[in-house]
Amino acid sequence: MKRNHPESPWKYIGLIGSIGLELFFLIIAGAYVGRKLDEHFHTEPLFLAVGIFGGLAGGIVSAAFTIRQLMKKL
Secondary structure, eight states, rough: OOSSSSOOHHHHHHHHHHHHHHHHHHHHHHHHHHHHHHHTTOOHHHHHHHHHHHHHHHHHHHHHHHHHHHHHOO
8 A cells, every 4th residue: 555645765765874784794794704715725815806796796685685675565
């Protein structure tokens, strides 16, 4: 059922902030894990790059699920 009054813009600002934080923390976590793996296996940029791109991919997937859940509620 649709409402007659528009929704608060703060809801969408919060959504954008949430997605940004998801991306940020997953990329940072991927970089951290990749760096630790590089130190352990002595493969300097390899696991760092894999971790960054893996975190980015995870962040995009997480953001897509978040947006998908929001669209179901509309």
